[in-house]
Amino acid sequence: MSGYLPVIIFAALIVGFGVVSLAVARLLRPSRPDAVKLMNYECGAEPIGSAWMQFPAGFYLVALVFIVFDVLAVFLFPWALVLRGAGLGAFWVMAAFVAILGLGWLYAYREGVLEWK
Amino acid sequence: MDAIVLPAVVLGPLLPALIVLAAAALVLGLDLGPRALPRELLAVTALAGMIGALLATLARWGAPGRAFRDMVVLDNYALFFNVIICYSGALIVLLSMDYLRRTGSDSAEYYALVLFATAGMMLLAAAGDLVVVFLALELMSLSLYVLAGLFKRELASGEAAMKYFLLGAFASSFLLYGIALVYGAAGTTNLDRIAAAMAARPRDPLFVVGYGLLLVGFGFKISSVPFHMWVPDVYQGAPTSVTALIATGSKAAAFAALIRVLAVTLRGVPPDWTPLFWAVAVVTMTVGNVVAIAQSNLKRMLAYSSIAHVGYMLVGLVAGGAGGTGAVLFYLLTYTFTTAGAFGVITLCERARGEAVEVGDYAGLARRHPMLAAALGIFLLSLIGIPPLAGFVGKFYVFGAAVRAGYVWLAVIGLLNSAMAAYYYLRVVVYMYMREPEGAVTAYAPSFAGGVALTVALLAIVLLGVMPAPFVDLAQAAVAPLLR
Numbered sequence: 001m002s003g004y005l006p007v008i009i010f011a012a013l014i015v016g017f018g019v020v021s022l023a024v025a026r027l028l029r030p031s032r033p034d035a036v037k038l039m040n041y042e043c044g045a046e047p048i049g050s051a052w053m054q055f056p057a058g059f060y061l062v063a064l065v066f067i068v069f070d071v072l073a074v075f076l077f078p079w080a081l082v083l084r085g086a087g088l089g090a091f092w093v094m095a096a097f098v099a100i101l102g103l104g105w106l107y108a109y110r111e112g113v114l115e116w117k
Numbered sequence: 118m119d120a121i122v123l124p125a126v127v128l129g130p131l132l133p134a135l136i137v138l139a140a141a142a143l144v145l146g147l148d149l150g151p152r153a154l155p156r157e158l159l160a161v162t163a164l165a166g167m168i169g170a171l172l173a174t175l176a177r178w179g180a181p182g183r184a185f186r187d188m189v190v191l192d193n194y195a196l197f198f199n200v201i202i203c204y205s206g207a208l209i210v211l212l213s214m215d216y217l218r219r220t221g222s223d224s225a226e227y228y229a230l231v232l233f234a235t236a237g238m239m240l241l242a243a244a245g246d247l248v249v250v251f252l253a254l255e256l257m258s259l260s261l262y263v264l265a266g267l268f269k270r271e272l273a274s275g276e277a278a279m280k281y282f283l284l285g286a287f288a289s290s291f292l293l294y295g296i297a298l299v300y301g302a303a304g305t306t307n308l309d310r311i312a313a314a315m316a317a318r319p320r321d322p323l324f325v326v327g328y329g330l331l332l333v334g335f336g337f338k339i340s341s342v343p344f345h346m347w348v349p350d351v352y353q354g355a356p357t358s359v360t361a362l363i364a365t366g367s368k369a370a371a372f373a374a375l376i377r378v379l380a381v382t383l384r385g386v387p388p389d390w391t392p393l394f395w396a397v398a399v400v401t402m403t404v405g406n407v408v409a410i411a412q413s414n415l416k417r418m419l420a421y422s423s424i425a426h427v428g429y430m431l432v433g434l435v436a437g438g439a440g441g442t443g444a445v446l447f448y449l450l451t452y453t454f455t456t457a458g459a460f461g462v463i464t465l466c467e468r469a470r471g472e473a474v475e476v477g478d479y480a481g482l483a484r485r486h487p488m489l490a491a492a493l494g495i496f497l498l499s500l501i502g503i504p505p506l507a508g509f510v511g512k513f514y515v516f517g518a519a520v521r522a523g524y525v526w527l528a529v530i531g532l533l534n535s536a537m538a539a540y541y542y543l544r545v546v547v548y549m550y551m552r553e554p555e556g557a558v559t560a561y562a563p564s565f566a567g568g569v570a571l572t573v574a575l576l577a578i579v580l581l582g583v584m585p586a587p588f589v590d591l592a593q594a595a596v597a598p599l600l601r
Contacts, residue, residue, distance in 0.1 A: 093126075103142055110149050 061113045065105070072101055130182035130191035133170040133199050134239040137206075140166020141232035148225030156223055160566070163210045163228040167235065171203035183245065187307055190245035193595040197446055198242035198373040201453050204577075205366035206235040208457040211570035213358040215561065216464040220356070222267055231362065234260035238370035242377075247296045247306040250374050254292070254338065257370060258285050261363055265355040277354025284337065284347045292334025298327030308381040315382060328390075331378065338371035341431065342401040345424045349412075352420035357472065360416060361460035364423050365453040372430065372449060376442060379434075380599040394435045395527060402428025402534045410541050416474050418541055419459060422500060425538060426452055432524075432531050433515040439600055441518035443593030448515055450588065451499070451507035451581050458574030459496040462489055465567065466560045473560075476545055481554030489560050490549045492571050497542040499578045502535050507581035514589060 039046075079094050108114065128135065144162050147154060174196050181192040209231060217223040237257030244250040262285060266278025300306050302323035303314035315324055337344040352360045383390065405425030412418035426448075433445035466473040466482070466489070473479065483490035499508035512535060519528040563571060581588060 100142065103146060106149055107145050 058113070058116065061108070065108055065113060068101060068104065072098070127182070127184045129177075130184040130189050130243065131240075132177070133173045133191075133203075134236045134243075136169040136173055137166050137232050137236040137239065140169070141229045141236070144225050144229045144232065156218070157214070159223075159225050159228050160210055160214045163232055164207055166232055167203050167207040167210060170235075170239070171200065171207070174199040174203060187309065188246040188249045189240065189243050191243045192598060193591075194377065194599055195239075195243035195373070197592060197595040198369055198449075199239050201369045201450055202235060202238045202242065202366050204573075205362065205369065205453050205457060206231060206238075208454075208461065208570045208574060209358055209362045209366075211566045212361065212457070212461040212464055214566045215564050216356070216358050219467075219561070220268065222356070227264070227267060230260045230264050234264070234362065235366065238366050241370040242373035244374055244377070245308055247299065247308070247311075247378075250378065251289070251293060251296060254371075254374070255289065257367055258289065258338075261359070261367060264359040264362070265351060267356045267359060271354075273354035274356065275354075277351045280347050281351045281355075288334050288337030288344065291330050291337075295327045295330030295332075295334060298323050298330065302327060308378060312382045312384060316384075328383075332390075332393075335371060335375040335378075336397070339368055339375060339427050339430075340424055341397055341427050342404045342424065345401070345404070348424055349417050349420040352423070353414060353416045353474070357416065357460050357464045360420075361457045364419070364456050364460065368423070368427070369449045369453060372445065376434065376445065376596070377599060380442065380596070384600075391435055391437070394431055395524070398428050398431035398435055398527065399530055400428075401425070401431060402531060406534050406538045406541075409538070412541070413476050414474050415463060415476055415479070415545065416460075418476070418545075419456070422538065422541070423456065425534065426500075428534070429512060429515055429531055432519050432527055435524055435527060436515070436518035436522040437600075438518070438522065439593045439597040441515070441522060442596045442600065443589065444511070444514035444518045446592035446596060447581075447585070447589050448511040450592070451511040451578065454574045454577040454581070455496050455499045455506075455508055458571060458578070459493060459500070461567065461571055461574065462493040462496065465489060465563055476548055477555065479545060480548045480552035482549040482560065484554055486560045486562075489563075492575060494546050494549060495575060495578070497545055499582070501539045501542045505579070505582045507578035507585070510582050510585040510589075514585075 075097070076094070079090065083090055140162055143166075144159050147158060147162060177191065178196055179193065181190070183190050210228065213227065213231070217227060234257050237253045237255070237260065240249060240253035241257060244253055262278055262282040265281050266274055268274035296306065299311060302318075302321050303311040305311060305314065315321075318324075333344065337347075340348045352364065355363065379390075402425045405421050405423075405428055409418050409421035409425065412421060430445045430448050430452075433441045433448060435441070436444070463472070463474065466478065479490075479493075482493075495506065499506035502508045502512040504510075512531070516528040516531050519525075519531070
């Protein structure tokens with residue numbers, strides 16, 4: 001268990017930093033809130049309406065397809081670098097992998113996931 | 118740059134799961150083809166996958182194999198569960214054909230998801246590593262979450278899917294946290310090496326906490342009290358064919374992983390978990406049976422009854438040894454056929470507005486549909502444990518093992534529970550045979566596929582009931598190497 005002591009100290013430091021800086025800021029800063037100041041600024045877009053609304057399921061389907069592409073790329077780059085040394089076996093393994101993913105994409109395409117409605 | 122040495126890829130031990138996955142890919146591929154293809158082709162492909170996996174399982178019997186550095190261990194134990202899972206999957210595919218067409222939800226996704234869930238169950242039974250336990254559990258569970266919500270337009274189905282997903286995800290995180298703690302204590306996720314690490318440092322608190330969390334996760338998946346709250350709502354709301362799969366295959370697979378993890382890693386290592394399982398077994402069967410008495414919805418009643426049956430199986434786990442644990446395996450085999458059959462009959466009965474699920478709907482069924490009523494009656498009698506049906510033999514071996522291991526009181530409580538359970542099962546039989554028909558229940562004569570499924574289930578419970586010895590011997594021989 002002694003190996004975890006640095007983790008505990010680090011966790012305590014993190015929590016302490018957050019609490020202390022927020023508390024000090026609250027004590028020192030003048031408080032003059034207005035509508036613009038309280039507005040969400042994180043992503044730059046004006047907040048429109050409530051977050052509790054229905055939105056098209058297409059968003060998350062496209063995101064899912066994108067993630068699959070993304071992860072495939074993560075696997076493909078190191079594979080492409082070592083393919084010469086790894087030989088034909090590595091080629092067929094990746095071919096099988098891409099074929100399975102390809103079936104999934106074909107399926108997603110046929111289901112109309114990529115058509116923006 | 119150094120040459121990359123590819124590790125030897127041994128796919129043999131994965132063969133049953135691979136066959137099922139290939140069938141799933143084929144089903145999705147067929148769906149991409151011309152829309153004019155006969156819809157039965159999807160179900161036939163799924164069925165072929167199940168039967169292919171069953172044949173591959175039988176062909177590998179007695180030839181244990183390991184793959185991916187002991188992550189997948191296909192021994193006789195896993196093969197025994199594969200047989201249960203393949204039968205469960207095949208019965209569900211056969212029963213789904215009519216049911217889905219009638220409810221208008223026939224789709225390739227259904228069969229593909231059933232196949233994915235089945236592959237997850239097989240991997241779960243063959244998992245030799247906690248990481249594979251988690252991955253297989255998620256493959257199985259995620260497919261089942263979606264299947265539970267198959268009836269998109271029905272609120273109950275959506276509620277079932279949502280509840281199952283939220284609580285299931287919660288339970289998975291418990292399991293994962295347990296795996297993390299056990300890994301922290303043992304430095305490995307391989308079951309054999311965890312066993313060695315535990316034997317060296319049995320009192321490490323990390324092990325105890327980690328196993329506690331693991332048991333919470335497994336307790337949810339096998340639906341033991343106090344982690345049973347999701348069962349009635351999910352069993353009631355999910356499409357009946359999916360309920361059958363959740364009640365049989367997924368329960369068997371979760372038991373497979375639980376027994377393997379306990380048997381391999383906790384060989385006589387203190388602390389002794391037996392008193393805990395003793396208490397859980399008693400509470401599980403008592404709560405299941407007492408609450409089942411009050412149910413008027415047949416699916417909900419069977420859900421509570423399935424909780425009670427988990428209690429009986431835990432009795433075998435408490436008894437331990439090849440006798441007790443083998444009895445659990447045999448019990449799961451009998452339970453799978455019986456429960457799949459009972460839910461199969463429910464898929465065939467319908468009222469004007471949806472399924473016939475109230476016990477009152479079954480009044481006078483014997484008059485109108487004598488064969489269906491007889492089938493449901495036999496399944497319910499087997500669930501009670503009436504000889505010469507399979508349910509009786511299953512209970513006999515489980516309670517016998519408990520008595521031999523010195524847990525006489527546990528066996529007595531189990532027998533009292535069985536007597537109590539007879540009430541609510543027999544009530545359905547009484548309604549079917551001794552009441553006048555009321556309301557307009559339409560029962561569909563099963564098509565060829567449904568008829569085959571019900572016949573197989575009936576023959577199996579009679580065969581297992583009349584001639585149990587060879588199957589019990591197989592179960593005990595399969596589990597014995599784990600308990601060395």
